[in-house]
Amino acid sequence: MHRERRFRSIIGSPLAPATRILLGVIGVVLVLAAYEYYVYHHEQIGGNPRFSPGFGQLWTAFQELTEVDVRTQTIPFWVDTKVSLGILAKGLGIGILISSVLGLLMGVLSTVHAMCSPVVTAIAKVPPTAMIALFMVVFGVTGDAFKVALIVFGIAPTLALGISLVARAIPKNTIVKAYSLGASTPDVIVKAIIPQIIPQVVEMIRLAVGPAWIYLIAAEYVNSSEGIGHGIVLSQRMVRLDHILVYLIWLAILGTAIDFALHMLSRLVAPWAAARKDD
Amino acid sequence: MADAPAILECRGLGQRYRVRGGHQVIFEELDFTIEDHQFISVVGASGCGKSTLLRLVLGSEQPWQGTLRASGAPITHPDRTRGIVFQKYSLFPHRTVLENVMFGLELSHPHLLQKWLTWPWYRTRHHRRFRDEAMAHLEQVKLHEHADKYPHQLSGGMQQRVAIAQALIMKPRILLMDEPFGALDADTRESLQRAIVRAFHAQETTVFFVTHDLEEALHVGNRLLVLAKDPGKPAAGSRIVIDQTITQSAPIDAQETQEILAHVRRAGFAPDAEA
Numbered sequence: 114m115h116r117e118r119r120f121r122s123i124i125g126s127p128l129a130p131a132t133r134i135l136l137g138v139i140g141v142v143l144v145l146a147a148y149e150y151y152v153y154h155h156e157q158i159g160g161n162p163r164f165s166p167g168f169g170q171l172w173t174a175f176q177e178l179t180e181v182d183v184r185t186q187t188i189p190f191w192v193d194t195k196v197s198l199g200i201l202a203k204g205l206g207i208g209i210l211i212s213s214v215l216g217l218l219m220g221v222l223s224t225v226h227a228m229c230s231p232v233v234t235a236i237a238k239v240p241p242t243a244m245i246a247l248f249m250v251v252f253g254v255t256g257d258a259f260k261v262a263l264i265v266f267g268i269a270p271t272l273a274l275g276i277s278l279v280a281r282a283i284p285k286n287t288i289v290k291a292y293s294l295g296a297s298t299p300d301v302i303v304k305a306i307i308p309q310i311i312p313q314v315v316e317m318i319r320l321a322v323g324p325a326w327i328y329l330i331a332a333e334y335v336n337s338s339e340g341i342g343h344g345i346v347l348s349q350r351m352v353r354l355d356h357i358l359v360y361l362i363w364l365a366i367l368g369t370a371i372d373f374a375l376h377m378l379s380r381l382v383a384p385w386a387a388a389r390k391d392d
Numbered sequence: 393m394a395d396a397p398a399i400l401e402c403r404g405l406g407q408r409y410r411v412r413g414g415h416q417v418i419f420e421e422l423d424f425t426i427e428d429h430q431f432i433s434v435v436g437a438s439g440c441g442k443s444t445l446l447r448l449v450l451g452s453e454q455p456w457q458g459t460l461r462a463s464g465a466p467i468t469h470p471d472r473t474r475g476i477v478f479q480k481y482s483l484f485p486h487r488t489v490l491e492n493v494m495f496g497l498e499l500s501h502p503h504l505l506q507k508w509l510t511w512p513w514y515r516t517r518h519h520r521r522f523r524d525e526a527m528a529h530l531e532q533v534k535l536h537e538h539a540d541k542y543p544h545q546l547s548g549g550m551q552q553r554v555a556i557a558q559a560l561i562m563k564p565r566i567l568l569m570d571e572p573f574g575a576l577d578a579d580t581r582e583s584l585q586r587a588i589v590r591a592f593h594a595q596e597t598t599v600f601f602v603t604h605d606l607e608e609a610l611h612v613g614n615r616l617l618v619l620a621k622d623p624g625k626p627a628a629g630s631r632i633v634i635d636q637t638i639t640q641s642a643p644i645d646a647q648e649t650q651e652i653l654a655h656v657r658r659a660g661f662a663p664d665a666e667a
Contacts (some may be wrong), residue, residue: 265580284480284481285481286441286478286480286481286482287482287484289450289452289470289476290468290476290481290482290484291450291484291495291499292469292471293450293470293471293472293474293476293559293564294472294475294495294496294499294559294562295471295472295476295496295499295500295562297499300499304495304499305484308484308486308487309484309485309486311486341424371444383486385485385486385487385488385542385544386485386486
């Protein structure tokens with residue numbers, strides 16, 4: 114039978130869904146296999162098994178971590194998770210709120226943009242982890258306030274600049290058009306500008322979650338009595354590589370879940386944008 | 393005279409832009425009056441200022457010289473008495489076709505706060521009425537079957553049809569169009585030209601149609617306005633070189649059309665000579 118010979122570049126050529134999923138699974142399996150080989154190799158050369166926990170050991174470690182602490186009658190692993198997620202949510206929430214308002218104002222009003230853009234850009238250039246010292250002095254060494262502040266200052270300036278860019282990039286025609294249909298200025302902002310930028314803003318928030326985790330863990334390393342970062346520091350002091358790995362895997366799972374949730378949210382609030390990307 | 397003020401009255405209108413080392417005059421001393429139910433085709437070579445003129449009429453730009461009055465009132469900003477169809481980005485990407493057409497009606501009715509306070513009542517009473525009216529307008533441009541699609545799912549020609557319906561539903565006193573069919577292929581363009589002439593007669597509106605295509609201008613309009621620069625004075629702005637009534641939808645090979653074409657070319661506008 115004659116088979117159609119058509120030019121198909123390997124660059125960006127689409128895959129069938131089944132192939133895509135299969136390749137994704139193969140990727141995971143390859144990484145796991147490589148790790149298993151490392152464990153095996155380490156054992157062969159007579160290395161310390163503490164530095165090469167196999168999958169069985171990791172599972173045991175997970176069970177150890179989720180045991181009830183007899184002293185506090187709580188499970189430290191879940192407490193750590195709850196505390197960390199709470200601070201992350203607070204930091205992200207406040208950061209998103211501030212940057213949305215500021216970014217929108219900067220995007221819509223040229224005066225606000227002219228006034229705020231240089232200073233916000235400058236603040237965004239300071240590595241947030243360098244601000245830890247400042248926030249510990251201002252908000253106190255104990256408690257969550259300095260961690261929340263770190264996340265807020267870490268993500269808000271970049272996010273605000275991004276939102277203002279997106280808002281300014283809206284075709285002027287759509288704004289003029291809205292006015293010509295009888296819109297007031299608040300109408301234009303609420304009904305023409307905000308809905309148009311929402312998908313891109315959600316996308317930027319997705320990207321900001323990563324840095325937010327960095328700042329949270331960094332702050333917890335510095336000083337905390339609970340939280341995932343604290344758990345990792347403790348494991349490190351006890352040279353429990355298996356515990357550290359369990360925490361890292363848990364972070365990967367949490368991060369992926371948050372990312373997926375935001376992706377779904379974006380599809381829910383802006384179905385038009387998802388459809389537009391597909392074609 | 394006790395006549396009602398003209399739809400659009402333009403006296404000594406001029407516009408200039410700041411460029412490096414001074415100003416560039418786009419056009420100056422424009423005088424014309426637009427009466428009810430005219431279909432004005434504004435034609436000119438690229439850079440003659442026809443789109444600038446349209447923005448002044450719309451109110452998204454303010455003139456340097458002269459006055460511009462719509463129904464007697466000076467134009468200060470775009471409002472619902474003047475509808476607009478751009479070449480691109482006339483539609484809101486986040487709204488379906490139907491929602492795009494309904495947009496103006498929604499805006500003209502109860503304000504946000506009031507709408508929220510009386511939401512269930514508002515929705516049943518007004519929303520359905522808006523829907524029906526928008527559907528009727530979509531049927532006129534033969535797009536009622538695509539009411540629930542998003543703009544990006546439509547072809548360029550269909551998008552422009554929606555844009556026309558979106559503007560006409562507000563019953564503007566004057567509909568402004570800025571090269572609305574410039575990005576379309578020949579067939580689509582022709583069918584849309586017929587559609588806009590049909591809508592013009594059906595709605596008894598007034599149209600201000602800007603194009604660089606002289607044949608299109610002659611085809612759709614019933615009054616021709618040609619903007620051109622004096623080739624002897626490149627620094628001066630464009631002026632109106634021709635302003636005359638023409639027969640709408642006259643065949644392109646009709647003697648009258650050919651005469652006007654020749655006249656326009658003599659007057660200084662030569663599309664062939666365009667860059």
